[in-house]
Amino acid sequence: MRIGVLWNKLADPKNIPRLFAFSLGIILIVGLIVPMALNPDQLYPRPAPQVQVDEGLAIAPYDRGGEVLSQPGIIKPQYPDNAEALGMITGYMSPPAQWISSISPYFGTSIYSSPGGLIDEILYYTRGFDTILESSILMMSFIIASWLSINYTMNRKNDEKEIKADVKKAINESTQVANEVKVNDLKARSKQLRRDN
Amino acid sequence: MLFIPPYVPEAFLTMYLPAIYAGLIVGFIATMAIAMKRQEIHILILTDLVGLAMIFVVSAVGTDLAEALILPGLVVELAETLAISEILITREMRIIEQDPRRNLSKSSSIFPQPFSLNMEIMTTAPNFIALVLIGYGIFLTGFTGGAVAGGGIVLYALSKKARGLPVLMLDGIAGVSGISWCLWIIGFLLFFVAPQYWLLSLFLAACGLLLKVASKVGLIGLLMREDIDKE
Amino acid sequence: MMDIQIFFYFGIFLAIVGSLATAWGPGVNDPIVRTFNTEVASIGVCLVLLCYNHVLALLTLLATTVIISLILFRAIIRLEEMGADV
Amino acid sequence: MDFVTLGGNLLGTIPLGDIVLYVTPFNLFLFAVLLGFTLLIALSKPETQVEATMHNLNNTEVKVGPKEFKQRRFLSIICGIASAGAMITGDLFNFTLFMALVGILNIGIVSAVKQTTVLNSAFNYGLIAMMCSLPLFGGAAIILAATGTLSLAVLSQMPASPMVVFGAVLMLIGILGESGVAPFFASKAEMFRTAGSPFIVIIHLSSLFIIVRAVEILLLVLW
Amino acid sequence: MAEILIQVIIAFLAGSLLLGLHRKVMARVQKRPGPPIVQHLIHSLKFFFKETAIPKTVSKVFYIGIVFILALVWIVGVIVGPVAHDSLLILFGVYAVYKIVEHNSGSSSGSPYGKLSCVRAVLSAATELPLFAAIVFVYLVTGTMNIGQIITYQSVHGPLVFSIPLAALMFFMLIITKSPYSPFAITKDKALISGFETEHFGFLRGFMLFSESIAWYVMLWVFLTIFFGPLNAVGYLIGMIAITFVTGFINATTPILSPNHSVMTQITIGAICFFGTILMIFTGVVA
Amino acid sequence: MLDYMIYILAFAVGSILGLLYSYKKHGEPYVAVSDFNIPSAAVSIIGWCLAFNAGNVVLAAVGFLLGGLIMGERPGYGRKETALGLIVAVVLYLLLKLTV
Incomplete structure (x- = not known):
C-alpha cells in the first residue's frame, strides 16, 4: 500500500481509538519481557x-x-x-x-x-x-x-404535543406508516439474526 | 504487637509478578479486542475491561497507598463512561434529527418500543435492598459510603414506575451536590490550616462527599427511570 | 496462607477468562451479553482485591461496576430504540 | 536530575501533605500563561462563524446559544485552572489525575454542539481518554512499585531501572493519546470545527502545555 | 531593560531583513526579480499606519488580545534566548504558546479561512515532538538545559552538530516548517488566503508581522547557538543568511503538502532521526 | 550590543532611502539588465570599506548607511555595484588582517 493512502486513513477519527488500542496492546505485551519486581521499601x-x-x-x-x-x-x-x-x-x-x-x-x-x-x-x-x-x-x-x-x-417538555402531531400526521399518511412498520419489522428481524450469530 | 512492618511483607512480593502479568494480559486482550471491533458501542463496553486491567496493575503494589490510588482510578472510569455514553446518544440523536428521512427509525417517537426490565427483583425486593444499601452507606461514612448509598437510591428510583418532574428534580440535585462539594473543599483546607479541628474537617469532608456522591449517583437512577420505564 | 493463594490465582484465572469471554466469547455480538460478560472479569478482580485486603477498593469496585453496567444498559437500550447502527 | 537543571532555580514549594507543589521559572511561566488565558476566556464572548450554505448563495451564521455559552464557559474556566494546576504539581499520580480531568473537560466543552462530525470526534477522543487511564495510572503505579515513591523530588534523585523505563513509556503513550498528537491527531483536530473560539483555545492550550510539562516529568523520572 | 530593548530592535530588524532576503531568494529561484530585501520591513512598518477595522463577527477580547500575546511571547523568547541565556525548556514553552496564538487568531475572527487555519494549527502540533526530541538529545549530550552552559560545553567539546547531526536535522525541519511558503506551512496555505492572519488588519497585522520577524530571528539564533557552538556576530550573520538561503531554495522548489501528509511526513522524519540518534548514542558514535 | 543595533538600523535606513531615491530616479518598468553606474559603485565601495574596516562605530554606521543605500535600490539596479563594493571591502579587510 502506498504510504499516502495509509496516512489518509489516519485522518479519519473513527480509526484512531483502534489504532491507539493496538499500539497500547503492543506496549503492554512488551511489558511481559521487562524484568519486574516490587521494591520492598514502600x-x-x-x-x-x-x-x-x-x-x-x-x-x-x-x-x-x-x-x-x-x-x-x-x-x-x-x-x-x-x-x-x-x-x-x-x-x-x-x-x-x-x-x-x-x-x-x-x-x-x-x-x-x-x-x-x-x-x-x-x-x-x-x-x-x-x-x-x-x-x-x-x-x-x-x-x-x-x-x-x-x-x-x-x-420531553413538548413531548405530548409532538406525539399528538406525529400521530395525526401518521394517520393522514397511513401508507407511509405501514411501510415504516414493515421496515421496522425487517430491521428488528435482521438485528435478531445478527445477535443469534 | 506489630501493627505495620517496616517493609512490604514477603507475601506481597511474591504476589506482585502474577498480579501485574495478569493485568498486562487482561489489558492486552481488551486492547486487541478494541482494535478488531468496529461497532462503537462494543468498543465502549470493552474499554471497561481496560479499566479492570488498570486496577490489577495499581493494586499489585499492595500497600495502603495502592488502595487509596485505586479509588480515583475507579471513579475516573465511571465518570468517563457516563459522559461518553451520553455523548454517543446525543450524536446518534443529532444524526437522526438532521436527516430523518434517511433513518426511518425516527418512527420510534411515534411507536415507542416498550421495554421493561421484567426481573423478579425489580418488583419485590428493591425497596428493602435500597434501604439496606443506604443504611450501610451511612454506616461506612466516606467515599465508599456515598457510592453505596447512591447505589441504593439508584435501585429505589429504578423500582419506582413514575414519570415526570425530571428537570425540577435534577435542578435540586445539582444544587445539593454543588453545596456538598464546597463543604468538602472547606473540610480539606481546614485540615491544613488548622489541624486541631481535624474531626470537624473530617466530618465536613466525609458528609460532603456522601451527600455529593449519593445525589450524583441518584441522577443515574433518574436517567434510567426516564428511559426504561416509559410506557 | 494456602487459601489466599488459591483465591488469588482463581481470581486471576477468572479475570483472564472473563476478559477473553468479553472479547471473543459466545454471543458477544449482542452488546447486552458482552456487558454481562465483563462482570465475570470483575468478579475475578474482586477476588484479587480481597486477597490484598483492599476492602474499601473492593466495595468501590462493586458499586462502580453496578453503576457502569446500568449506564451501559441505558446507552444500549436507547441506541436500539433509535435504531442507530453503531 | 533535579528541578534546577531543567527549569531553573527553585522559587518555592507549596506543601499539601504528601503532594508538594513546586515552582521553578519554567513552571511559573507555563502556570502564568495558563491563568492569563483563563482570565481572557472568562472575559470574552464567542465569535460568530460565517459559513457558505450549500446549493445557494447565502451565508449561514453559526453562533453559540446562551445556554451552551454558560456551560462551556464554566467548563473552560475549570479546564484552564486544572491545566494550570498540572503545571506546578510535584506528584506523579496527581499529574495523571489532572490529565484525566483535563481530558474529560475537553470532551465536555464540545459536547453541546450540534455538528455531528464534532460529536463524532469528541466521542472517539473520549474512547481514547478512557483507554488512557490504563497507561497513565498503570504507568504511575509501576513507577511506584519500582521506586517506592510518587514524589517527583525523590524520583528525580533515583537511577532508572528497566521497570521505571517501562512505566515511563506507558505514561508517554497515555500522554500522547490524551493530548492528541500525531499519529493520534485526527480525533482531536476535528473537535475544533465548531464555534466558540475562546473555549476551543483552552482545549489546544491545555493539551500542548501538558505535553511540555509531561516531558519535564519524564526527564525527571528517567534521569 | 536597555539590553532587552536593544536586542528586540535587533531581532526585529534582522528578522525582517532576513525574511525579505528569503523572499528574494525564492523569487530568484523562480526566475522573478522579486521585491527589494527591505520590502518586508517596509511592509511591517506600513501596517502600523493603516486604518484598523474590526469585523462584526469576531470574539473581541481574543481577537485583539491574541496579537499582543503573540508579540509578548516572542519578546519573552528574546529575553530568554539572546539576552539571558536561560533554560531551553522555557523557549519550548514560548513555541507552544506561539502555536496557540496561531490557532486562536484563526478561530477568533469567525472567518471560514481562519477556522480552517485553526484546525490545521491543531494538526500541526506534531512539529512539537521532533523539536522536543532534539532538545532532549541536546540535554543528554551536554547534561544541561541552560543555553549559557550549552555554549560553554561546545567551546570545550566542539559544536554539537558534529556529535548529534540528526537532532540538528530535526530542529532544522522546524525552521523549514516555520519559514514562509514552506511545504509544511499548512496554516498559511494560499488556499486559505493568509490563513490565520486573514482577518487582522491595520496595526494588529503590523504587530503580527513584527512578532513573526522576531520569531524567525529567535529560531535561527537558537538553532545556531545550540548546534554550532560559540559564535561571534559575524558568525551569526553568516549562519543566518546561509540558513535563509537554504530554506528559500527548499521552499521555492517544493509544493505544499496536504495537511495530514505534511503532519505525517514531519513525524516520520522525526521518528527516523529520533531512533537514529538513539542508535548512535547506544553504539557509542556519540561520546 | 548597542553598536550592532546602530549598524543594522543604519543599514535599514540606508536601504529604505536607496529604494526611495532609485524609484524617483528610475520611473520606468523593470529592466532585466541595467548599466554599470560608476558613482553608485564608488559610493558602494566607500560604504562597505568603511563598514568593514573603520573600527569606529560612527564611521562604520555611515558605511552601512552608504552600503545599504546602493544595495537597497530597485530590483535590477545596484546589483553589480554592491557586489563590487563587497568584494573590494572583503579583500581590503583580509589584506589588513593578514598584514597586521
Whole structure:
C-alpha cells in the first residue's frame, strides 16, 4: 500500500481509538519481557494478608495502632513534616461501626468490615489533593451528562404535543406508516439474526 | 504487637509478578479486542475491561497507598463512561434529527418500543435492598459510603414506575451536590490550616462527599427511570 | 496462607477468562451479553482485591461496576430504540 | 536530575501533605500563561462563524446559544485552572489525575454542539481518554512499585531501572493519546470545527502545555 | 531593560531583513526579480499606519488580545534566548504558546479561512515532538538545559552538530516548517488566503508581522547557538543568511503538502532521526 | 550590543532611502539588465570599506548607511555595484588582517 493512502486513513477519527488500542496492546505485551519486581521499601506498607485477622484485632485489616484523638497511629508517609495531625484518626470509626465492633469480636474479618479512618487519612489528609481532583472529575462528568440529558437526550417538555402531531400526521399518511412498520419489522428481524450469530 | 512492618511483607512480593502479568494480559486482550471491533458501542463496553486491567496493575503494589490510588482510578472510569455514553446518544440523536428521512427509525417517537426490565427483583425486593444499601452507606461514612448509598437510591428510583418532574428534580440535585462539594473543599483546607479541628474537617469532608456522591449517583437512577420505564 | 493463594490465582484465572469471554466469547455480538460478560472479569478482580485486603477498593469496585453496567444498559437500550447502527 | 537543571532555580514549594507543589521559572511561566488565558476566556464572548450554505448563495451564521455559552464557559474556566494546576504539581499520580480531568473537560466543552462530525470526534477522543487511564495510572503505579515513591523530588534523585523505563513509556503513550498528537491527531483536530473560539483555545492550550510539562516529568523520572 | 530593548530592535530588524532576503531568494529561484530585501520591513512598518477595522463577527477580547500575546511571547523568547541565556525548556514553552496564538487568531475572527487555519494549527502540533526530541538529545549530550552552559560545553567539546547531526536535522525541519511558503506551512496555505492572519488588519497585522520577524530571528539564533557552538556576530550573520538561503531554495522548489501528509511526513522524519540518534548514542558514535 | 543595533538600523535606513531615491530616479518598468553606474559603485565601495574596516562605530554606521543605500535600490539596479563594493571591502579587510 502506498504510504499516502495509509496516512489518509489516519485522518479519519473513527480509526484512531483502534489504532491507539493496538499500539497500547503492543506496549503492554512488551511489558511481559521487562524484568519486574516490587521494591520492598514502600510508603504506607500494610501487614501481610490475614495476619491481623488471625490475631483477632477489632478492626482487623485496617488496625494501625494508636487511639483516636489522643495517640497517633503508625503511618509511613512521604513527608511527615507536612502533616502535623498525622495518625490521629487512623483508628476512627463511625458511631454505628463502633457499636458493632463492641458487640462482635470478628468485626474485621468479613466484608462487613468498617473502613476506619486509615484510608480517610490518606485520601483526605496526606493525599487530599488527589481526592479533590477525583471528586472534581466525577462532578464534571456529571455536569456534562446531566446538562446533555436535561437539555437534549431526556428533554420531553413538548413531548405530548409532538406525539399528538406525529400521530395525526401518521394517520393522514397511513401508507407511509405501514411501510415504516414493515421496515421496522425487517430491521428488528435482521438485528435478531445478527445477535443469534 | 506489630501493627505495620517496616517493609512490604514477603507475601506481597511474591504476589506482585502474577498480579501485574495478569493485568498486562487482561489489558492486552481488551486492547486487541478494541482494535478488531468496529461497532462503537462494543468498543465502549470493552474499554471497561481496560479499566479492570488498570486496577490489577495499581493494586499489585499492595500497600495502603495502592488502595487509596485505586479509588480515583475507579471513579475516573465511571465518570468517563457516563459522559461518553451520553455523548454517543446525543450524536446518534443529532444524526437522526438532521436527516430523518434517511433513518426511518425516527418512527420510534411515534411507536415507542416498550421495554421493561421484567426481573423478579425489580418488583419485590428493591425497596428493602435500597434501604439496606443506604443504611450501610451511612454506616461506612466516606467515599465508599456515598457510592453505596447512591447505589441504593439508584435501585429505589429504578423500582419506582413514575414519570415526570425530571428537570425540577435534577435542578435540586445539582444544587445539593454543588453545596456538598464546597463543604468538602472547606473540610480539606481546614485540615491544613488548622489541624486541631481535624474531626470537624473530617466530618465536613466525609458528609460532603456522601451527600455529593449519593445525589450524583441518584441522577443515574433518574436517567434510567426516564428511559426504561416509559410506557 | 494456602487459601489466599488459591483465591488469588482463581481470581486471576477468572479475570483472564472473563476478559477473553468479553472479547471473543459466545454471543458477544449482542452488546447486552458482552456487558454481562465483563462482570465475570470483575468478579475475578474482586477476588484479587480481597486477597490484598483492599476492602474499601473492593466495595468501590462493586458499586462502580453496578453503576457502569446500568449506564451501559441505558446507552444500549436507547441506541436500539433509535435504531442507530453503531 | 533535579528541578534546577531543567527549569531553573527553585522559587518555592507549596506543601499539601504528601503532594508538594513546586515552582521553578519554567513552571511559573507555563502556570502564568495558563491563568492569563483563563482570565481572557472568562472575559470574552464567542465569535460568530460565517459559513457558505450549500446549493445557494447565502451565508449561514453559526453562533453559540446562551445556554451552551454558560456551560462551556464554566467548563473552560475549570479546564484552564486544572491545566494550570498540572503545571506546578510535584506528584506523579496527581499529574495523571489532572490529565484525566483535563481530558474529560475537553470532551465536555464540545459536547453541546450540534455538528455531528464534532460529536463524532469528541466521542472517539473520549474512547481514547478512557483507554488512557490504563497507561497513565498503570504507568504511575509501576513507577511506584519500582521506586517506592510518587514524589517527583525523590524520583528525580533515583537511577532508572528497566521497570521505571517501562512505566515511563506507558505514561508517554497515555500522554500522547490524551493530548492528541500525531499519529493520534485526527480525533482531536476535528473537535475544533465548531464555534466558540475562546473555549476551543483552552482545549489546544491545555493539551500542548501538558505535553511540555509531561516531558519535564519524564526527564525527571528517567534521569 | 536597555539590553532587552536593544536586542528586540535587533531581532526585529534582522528578522525582517532576513525574511525579505528569503523572499528574494525564492523569487530568484523562480526566475522573478522579486521585491527589494527591505520590502518586508517596509511592509511591517506600513501596517502600523493603516486604518484598523474590526469585523462584526469576531470574539473581541481574543481577537485583539491574541496579537499582543503573540508579540509578548516572542519578546519573552528574546529575553530568554539572546539576552539571558536561560533554560531551553522555557523557549519550548514560548513555541507552544506561539502555536496557540496561531490557532486562536484563526478561530477568533469567525472567518471560514481562519477556522480552517485553526484546525490545521491543531494538526500541526506534531512539529512539537521532533523539536522536543532534539532538545532532549541536546540535554543528554551536554547534561544541561541552560543555553549559557550549552555554549560553554561546545567551546570545550566542539559544536554539537558534529556529535548529534540528526537532532540538528530535526530542529532544522522546524525552521523549514516555520519559514514562509514552506511545504509544511499548512496554516498559511494560499488556499486559505493568509490563513490565520486573514482577518487582522491595520496595526494588529503590523504587530503580527513584527512578532513573526522576531520569531524567525529567535529560531535561527537558537538553532545556531545550540548546534554550532560559540559564535561571534559575524558568525551569526553568516549562519543566518546561509540558513535563509537554504530554506528559500527548499521552499521555492517544493509544493505544499496536504495537511495530514505534511503532519505525517514531519513525524516520520522525526521518528527516523529520533531512533537514529538513539542508535548512535547506544553504539557509542556519540561520546 | 548597542553598536550592532546602530549598524543594522543604519543599514535599514540606508536601504529604505536607496529604494526611495532609485524609484524617483528610475520611473520606468523593470529592466532585466541595467548599466554599470560608476558613482553608485564608488559610493558602494566607500560604504562597505568603511563598514568593514573603520573600527569606529560612527564611521562604520555611515558605511552601512552608504552600503545599504546602493544595495537597497530597485530590483535590477545596484546589483553589480554592491557586489563590487563587497568584494573590494572583503579583500581590503583580509589584506589588513593578514598584514597586521
